[in-house]
Amino acid sequence: MLLRHIRYLLAVAEHRNFTRAAEALHVSQPTLSQQIRQLEESLGAPLLDRSGRSISLTDAGQAYVRFARLALQDLEAGSRAMHDVQDLSRGHLRLAMTPTFTAYLIGPLLARFNRLYPGITLSIEELTQDRIEAALGEDLLDIGIGFTGEHGPDIECEALFVEQLSVVVGANHPQSSRLVWLEQPLVLLNTGFATRRHIDDYCRRQGVKPRIAMQANSISAIIEIVRNTPLATVLPQALAEAQRGLRAVIIDPPLPQRTAALLSRKGAYRSAACRAFVELIKAQPTTD
Template sequence: MAPELRHLRYLLAVAEHGNFTRAAEELRVSQPTLSQQIKQLERILGVRLLDRSGRTVRPTDVGESYLHYARRALQDLAAAERAVHDVVDLTRGGLRLAVTPTFTTYLVGPLTEELYARHPGIALDVVETTQDRIESGLAADEFDLGIAFRGTHLPGLVGTALGTERLSLVVGATRSTPAPDAPPLPVRDLDAEHLALLSDDFATRGHIDEYFARHGVRPRIAVQANSIQALTEIVRRTPLATVLPDAIARDHPHLRPVAVDPPLPVRTVVLLRRESAYRSAAARAFERLTRDVVRARDDFPESAG
């Protein structure tokens, strides 16, 4: 007798939850049935896969090794099923897209608009998350594509450069700002600013902090938020400034960008995918569409190689 797919799914569920009860609830089977199936798998393989001696169920050493290949087998099977259901004429299909939060604000809307105009039969599933989570999700075949920033990516991921994103100091429209032909604000003047910034789990915040440290300025951080919408509302209603992509300020009628010297960071935007993943017709179409949409905007003024 050989292991069956249900054995692999049951083992993965127990390993992920560390508990037979919660795993059984997720799988919608009884706990005795789940326990019996795991024991059957262990008998087939002739090894002990789970350590049940503690309060939490943990994989044994050999269990960890087996789980690595079980996950890969289920990922490959899911990819095979998507390949079978892929429709080249794009009358139907699905795409799982992950993006970092700044792109949700000004890029996901135009991309979805264009996708729906060209291929209304494709269902789009968008997840907003951190770059680390995007990369781990691509590696685990949870996403088909990700839009993030160029950097040192996880092994097996490849990125296609889309262009560059510029950061700016941003203030509310009611606050007085330099005339358009005035010289940029010297970086040392930021010491006097009170800022509302993204929290430090955002990649954008890391770029901002590095810029401040490099130029020896220490503005007061009055507010931290994990939402760009919250930041734009705060800056719109208070004298606080923030740092956001140029595109957000340009698209928002109540915000104004302020040039700073030296300029704030520029980041290369990339479309990420897993190199060995099956590329569905929907994914290939979305890659082409993304390049078209980005080229048509002035938010990415420099081509990135």
């Protein structure tokens, strides 16, 4: 059995079609079929059910693929470890964060990281926390920035700082000094965002129904809407302080706090670049 056999099987399992899998692997379909047959013969069991319109895994195939994915992740981590540059003169970091952090935390943080380690390249993604955890589990990320709470069994969570949510209005909001926020029309993130779930939980506890005039799936869009309209929103207080033309409004009872956290896959190898980033973000001043 060779490593390519595992890669070929995983591609067929993902695409559920020999033609599409062969195209993704840049091999011919007969070559792919032959390699899968060789793997099945070496294991002594059929791994694929070819009887339907699309290819599916047999019970044996499902069991094997689960461990094959883990083995491939470990092999790729081993390759990165072997080529890791301990002096940080070069390297690569794969990072993702939930959307609110892109508006106030990540810019200054990565500016410092780049000044300290200019030879390190970064891949940065903005994802929901569920997608961050899935990407960590598939070894597509080195580290994520999200929140404490419930996580998958393979995810390790390290608390960073407490983040305070706040009502946010434009700097020239006509009622900014006497805002009764639940009486105001709001623009909120849609329900796929952790921030929105915190807001909805707060409203349920208070027994109120907010007046939602707009919903969006973009932090930058919400910021521009609040800057240019009388609408209010709910976002981290630190974001309002970092963004020009916004103002945080204190309400009673206060909106919930939440704890920002580093997310990683349990047992995953941390490169020198990843360790340097973790050290830098942990040295950040905490957010009150």
